[in-house]
Amino acid sequence: MPFSLASLPRTPRDRFEVYRLFNGLSEEGKSGLDAAKTRVPLVKTFLLEHVSERGTQRVKSIPEIWQRFASILSPVDDSFHAVTDSAENPETGMQQQVVTGYIERYSPRFFAYYTVEGSQDAKRRVRNWIASSPDLDATWFSSPLLKFLWDNDISHRGNHRFGKLVFRHESVFEMPDDSADTPGEDADDRSEEGGPEPERRKFRSEMGDLVGRLRDSLDGLRSSYPPLHALYSVRIPSMAGKGGHDLFQDGQITNRSDSFEDHRNHARYLWRLYNGLLTETEECAWGEAAAKQKPAGWNGVPLIVRFDEPLTQTTFDNWVKRAFQKRNVFKLWGETLRLGPTKVHVYGADRHLWQPINLEMTEKHLVAILPRGTCGNTFHRLVANIQRYVSPKIEAWIGSRSFESFLADRHATDYRDET
C-alpha cells in the first residue's frame, strides 16, 4: 500500500501528535532505506524565508501569506499550522483536498514546511508557492556555505560516519542558440525524463563514503577539476543515531535518520546559521551598523564574486542576455547598459522579490550593490546560481571579507554553541 497523505491529521491534538507521526514514518522510512526499499516517503523540510520581515514592507502572518494560494491553513498552536491543499489520490488518480504538511514559524522571517509528500510533488508545490508570491523565497545554501558546513562541522562528526556530497554544474550559457537556453527550476526534471540534452559542460556527481575517506580525497580531486567546487548537497550525519539529513542548495532538508526530533533540531540549527549569515550580509551591504545619523546605505559594502576562469565572450553575452529574461533562473530585471565587450552595468531589480539591486557583470566578476531594504537572499541566490550555471569555481567577498572568513567569524561565536 503506498502511503496516503490522507492519513495526516488536519486537527491534531497538539504538534507533538504530528511529531510522533513523523517519528513513526521516519523509523519506517529508515527501515525501508536500510532494506534498500522504501514505501514510505521520507520526511522533508523546506526552509522558507518571508522576505518582508527585514525589508521596507509590512510583515505578514503565515495565514496572510498563504491566503493568496489555494491552500487552507488550520492552526495547531500559535506557531504551527496544518496545510490543506489539493493533491493526487495515489489510488484513484483524482485530485483531493488533503493535509500535505505542516508549517512551523521559526521566527517572523523564517518558516519550515514539514511534509512526507513525494519529493517531486513536494518540490513542485513549494516552488509554486514561491513563484506566485513576492513574500516568499527559498533559503539559499550556496556552495561556499555548504563547503563551510562540510569543513567545519560534518567532516568532524566522526571518520566512521557515512557522508554524501553531491556536485552539480551546467554551463547553460556556453551555447549561443540552445533549445534549452533558459534554465528553469524544472530543467533537471525535464532532461531526466528524456527531454533534449544540449551539448555543454555539464557535471553531476555524487560521492558517498565514510567521512574520513571523503575528507582525505576531496581537496586533491578539487584541484584538478573545478566543477567539484560546485557543491549542491551535503549529508549531515545525525546526532541521535544512524543516518543523517540531506541538505540541498535551495533549503530542502531530507530526513534519512530515524528521528524526526533530530531532523527538526538540524533544520533549526541550519535556520540559525542561515539567519545569522543573512542578517550580517545585510548589515554589511546596507551599512546599517556604521550609518547612524548619515543616510543609510552609504557605508554599505559591495558584494563581489570572482570567477576562477574568465568567461568566454559567448558565455558572457548569453548570460547577460538571458539572465534578465522573465523566466530565467536568475530572476533579474533591468536594462543592460554596455560599457564594453565584456562589461555591463544594470541598475535594476530582483524580479522575484521585487527589490532593487545594482550589478556590474564582467567576464571576470560580478559586483552587487544591495540598497537598504534589499534582502540578502538576493545575493545568496545569485552566488548559488552563478556557481551552478555560470562558473563552477568562484570566490566571494562581502566587503573586504571573504565568504569563508565571514562564515568562520560566525563559527567562533554563536555557531559553535549550536554544535
Next chain:
Amino acid sequence: MKPDDWIRDPVFQLNLLVWMSKEQPKEAYCVRPVFHEAGFEWMAIEQPFPFPVETAKRIQEINADEQIRIHLHPEPELILKRNSDQSALYFEAKKNSFWVESNTSSQARGHLVAAGSVFAEVNAPLQRALLVYVVPQAVSDPMRECLQELTEQLSSRGMNPGNSAVDGLSVEESEIHYHFDGPSRAALGIRDSRIAIMGGIAEDTDPSPLLLLYSDEDYHDKGRRGYYRRVLQNQAIAALLCELHRLNLGESITFTAARILELTTQGAFNFLGSNRRKSMELLLKVNVFNKIAEQWKDRSDGAVQMQGREITFSFPNEVFQADFLDWLERSKAVFDDGKPSMPELEQMDLGLSITL
C-alpha cells in the same frame, strides 16, 4: 573615447573617490580602496559648508571690497573623515586646472577658508581637514601654483586658510593611477607617491565602476550624452516597479520625484544642494512621470493620475495591474534620456497638473 578623457569626467572622478573609501577585498577590488585602507570613511557629499557667523561676516566684508571674491557657500564634493585622529579629507575634483583670475577661484577661496581653522569649529569633534583638489596629473603643477597664490591672497586679508594638496589622475598603459601630493601622503600615512587604483583599462571599455553618486548632467561621450540620466531613470523605474508589484488591488500609492530619489539614492538625495535636487527631480518628473502619464492617458480610466509633482497609482483589477506592470517592465526604450529644458522647470515650479 580615449582613456585620458575618462579621468576628466567629474562624475567619474567623484565616483572613483567614493569607491576609494569603500571597503573592498585586496584580491578583487573594483577601485583600490586606498582611503579606506588608511582609515577614512565617508562623511558628506556635496553639502554646503556653513561658515561660522564671524567668518561669514568677514567674507562679506572682503567681497564688498570687490578686489577678490570668496564663495560664501562652498560645496565640497566629498568629505571623508577618520575618527582615530579626528582628521578629514575635503575633496574637490576638476577636469582641468584654473588660474587665480578665473571665476572658479572664488569657489576655491571658499574651500580654502572652509578647510582652515573654521573646519574644526563647524565639524567638532573633527580637528582638521586637508583640502584636496583632484585633477588630471598633467595639470597638477599649475593647479598647485594657483592654490598657493590663492592661499597667500587670503592670508594677506586676515583669513586663516587650510592646508591644501593637489592629487592627480593618470592613465598609464592599462591602469589608472592616483598620484599623491606631499600633504596627502602625510595625511594618509603612506610613502607611495602614486598607486594603481584600477587595472584592465582598455580603449573599448568604459572603466566606470557602478555609480554610487548620480547626476543628471551630460555624459562626456557625444554618442551617449544621456548615459548618467539613463542610470538615474533606470533606478527610478526599478523603484517604481518594486513598489507597484506590492500594491494591493484597490489601494493607492502616490509618489513624488523627490520620494523616488530618496529611495534610489539611499537617502543621500536629501543631503544634496538644492539646485542639484531640483534638476534631478525635474528629470524624473519630465522623463519618467510625464511619459507614463502620456502613455496611459487613454487607457487608465483614473488608475494612473498625475497632479502637480505627484503621480498616483491605484489598480482596479488584476488584469489592469498585470498589463501596466508588464508595460513598465518592457518599456525601457520609451523613456527618453534627454535633459529637460528650463521652461519645463518653470512649469514644475508652478505645479501644473495633468489629471488623466
